[in-house]
Amino acid sequence: MLTFLNRIFVGPFYARNAGTFLVIVLLAFGFLSAREHKALITAALGSPFLLAIVFVLWGLYLLKTTSFVRQALSAPEHLFLQSFWLVPNVTRYVLWLAIQIALLFPIIAYAGWMVQIATTYQKWDSLSAIVIYVMILVGVGAAMNDHRLRHPSPDTFRLPNFTFKLPYELFFPTYWLRHEPLSFVLTKAFSGLLLAGVCRLYPTDDYDQRLLLIGLLLAVLGHSQVGGQVSAFERQYLLFLQNLPLSWLQRFGRYVVTYGLLWLPELLILIRNCPAEIRLDYVVWLWLTGWGWIMLMHSLAYKYDVMPEGWLTGVIAAFVIGLLTIMFGLPVGAWLVLGWLGAVGCWYRSFTTRSLT
Amino acid sequence: MLTVSNLTKAYNGRTVLTVPALHLPSGIHYFRGGNGSGKTTFFRTVAGLLPFSGEILLDNQFEINRDPVAYRMRVNYAEAEPLYPSFLTPRDLVGFVGKAKQSPAGQVDTLLETLGVNKFWTQTTGTFSSGMLKKLSLLLALLGTPQLVLLDEPLTTLDIATAARLFDYIRQLRAEQNVSFLLTSHQDISLTGLDLTGTWQVGEGVITAVTEQV
Numbered sequence: 331m332l333t334f335l336n337r338i339f340v341g342p343f344y345a346r347n348a349g350t351f352l353v354i355v356l357l358a359f360g361f362l363s364a365r366e367h368k369a370l371i372t373a374a375l376g377s378p379f380l381l382a383i384v385f386v387l388w389g390l391y392l393l394k395t396t397s398f399v400r401q402a403l404s405a406p407e408h409l410f411l412q413s414f415w416l417v418p419n420v421t422r423y424v425l426w427l428a429i430q431i432a433l434l435f436p437i438i439a440y441a442g443w444m445v446q447i448a449t450t451y452q453k454w455d456s457l458s459a460i461v462i463y464v465m466i467l468v469g470v471g472a473a474m475n476d477h478r479l480r481h482p483s484p485d486t487f488r489l490p491n492f493t494f495k496l497p498y499e500l501f502f503p504t505y506w507l508r509h510e511p512l513s514f515v516l517t518k519a520f521s522g523l524l525l526a527g528v529c530r531l532y533p534t535d536d537y538d539q540r541l542l543l544i545g546l547l548l549a550v551l552g553h554s555q556v557g558g559q560v561s562a563f564e565r566q567y568l569l570f571l572q573n574l575p576l577s578w579l580q581r582f583g584r585y586v587v588t589y590g591l592l593w594l595p596e597l598l599i600l601i602r603n604c605p606a607e608i609r610l611d612y613v614v615w616l617w618l619t620g621w622g623w624i625m626l627m628h629s630l631a632y633k634y635d636v637m638p639e640g641w642l643t644g645v646i647a648a649f650v651i652g653l654l655t656i657m658f659g660l661p662v663g664a665w666l667v668l669g670w671l672g673a674v675g676c677w678y679r680s681f682t683t684r685s686l687t
Numbered sequence: 688m689l690t691v692s693n694l695t696k697a698y699n700g701r702t703v704l705t706v707p708a709l710h711l712p713s714g715i716h717y718f719r720g721g722n723g724s725g726k727t728t729f730f731r732t733v734a735g736l737l738p739f740s741g742e743i744l745l746d747n748q749f750e751i752n753r754d755p756v757a758y759r760m761r762v763n764y765a766e767a768e769p770l771y772p773s774f775l776t777p778r779d780l781v782g783f784v785g786k787a788k789q790s791p792a793g794q795v796d797t798l799l800e801t802l803g804v805n806k807f808w809t810q811t812t813g814t815f816s817s818g819m820l821k822k823l824s825l826l827l828a829l830l831g832t833p834q835l836v837l838l839d840e841p842l843t844t845l846d847i848a849t850a851a852r853l854f855d856y857i858r859q860l861r862a863e864q865n866v867s868f869l870l871t872s873h874q875d876i877s878l879t880g881l882d883l884t885g886t887w888q889v890g891e892g893v894i895t896a897v898t899e900q901v
Contacts, residue, residue: 505774
């Protein structure tokens with residue numbers, strides 16, 4: 331039964347969050363060397379405040395996993411999982427613990443590294459705190475999942491329904507906000523904070539516009555999973571879309587509006603934090619470039635069934651190539667043209683190419 | 688009315704449907720077959736929902752891949768087991784689909800009355816029963832001015848009174864606008880009271896004629 335449950339909860343969780351994991355790995359291990367990272371862990375082991383910050387981040391990750399399990403349990407195609415309730419309590423709870431351990435694996439692995447360093451420096455109090463906290467995370471996660479299984483339709487807080495006719499362009503943003511709120515908040519918070527961060531960093535040293543482009547590249551890659559989410563949402567709930575008499579350009583235009591709305595907060599952040607040395611029109615070009623590249627990722631992800639590991643490889647390759655190209659000084663105008671042309675070209679190609687499957 | 692040539696549909700390299708040649712004259716056609724026989728795959732393919740190899744021609748004029756917009760303007764489809772985002776209302780969905788299918792003035796009101804969707808017009812689909820979802824999917828499939836409507840299991844979960852009104856409406860469309868229909872059903876199709884032009888057996892990914900009146 332564990333194998334079956336892993337296929338329902340664990341595999342899809344990692345597949346869906348592949349993009350987020352990539353960004354975290356890039357941030358945590360790309361910018362910091364192993365030595366710097368070790369120094370950071372040592373500092374956290376010696377400071378209750380820093381350790382508390384680490385614990386808060388792990389708590390947020392726990393919420394992400396339990397939120398995913400809740401969604402999976404309430405999905406119409408998983409209604410049969412209600413019969414899992416009939417499994418004896420102890421067996422069921424043990425299974426939940428195993429699932430939760432698998433979902434929390436990145437945290438447990440990182441905690442293992444911290445424990446190893448804590449042992450070296452004989453920080454027994456921090457070591458105990460980490461071990462106990464990880465055990466609490468696993469236990470609480472399992473308990474939350476089981477509670478949701480036994481209470482399938484709780485009277486929870488719900489966003490009010492709209493009293494106006496919702497246009498198609500808002501279907502996915504509404505779905506994302508209502509049904510995958512943690513993914514929404516994390517994606518937008520990561521992107522927004524990153525762009526604000528590079529804008530604030532710009533005047534502190536002798537940086538040039540390449541710093542802003544690198545920030546934009548990471549913010550765009552932070553949205554890499556959105557195309558797959560849009561595709562999954564429409565394939566599950568809006569099957570009739572493919573039957574509608576809309577040309578490839580009309581369909582593309584609607585997605586342009588949808589992604590423009592989703593990407594709009596970044597424009598406000600860029601304008602608000604625009605460094606004094608940078609012209610305002612440059613950050614607008616920067617934002618338009620990001621919009622184009624997000625559209626390109628949508629065009630690539632929407633029609634093709636890309637395997638998560640393949641997508642992850644593509645995102646890593648895009649990051650490396652993008653970084654090198656930025657460092658060689660490709661201007662924002664060229665990025666803008668490449669992004670939008672690529673988006674339109676890939677979208678058109680996906681509608682004119684037929685396949686058997 | 689509909690001509691299918693050399694159609695092959697495969698999932699992950701496994702062929703699930705093969706139609707070397709099939710010509711359906713204008714009228715009402717009933718497709719029968721066991722679970723997993725390929726009826727829904729055939730309907731979804733004809734509706735333009737699934738990629739495939741081959742050719743599907745409507746009225747010797749509109750090919751599904753060469754004229755994707757014109758073809759889809761004339762071919763509508765209702766799912767056997769419809770599912771919509773729980774936060775959307777019939778008003779949202781009908782607004783969008785009706786605009787795309789260029790629904791004539793007054794059509795939505797007529798269909799709302801016929802299928803009884805007016806009773807839950809601004810209610811979110813998350814609160815719907817399976818019968819209410821079915822009514823909404825049928826309404827969406829009848830929007831615009833289609834020449835061919837594919838109804839996958841239209842009798843399932845539909846109450847008797849609504850089913851009677853629906854089949855009256857189908858008869859009316861058939862008589863007045865020469866609209867053709869393809870139906871599947873695991874229930875007694877004679878309950879619909881429709882005059883069938885042809886009956887087709889779908890099994891093991893192949894379609895064969897049972898009766899056909901041309």
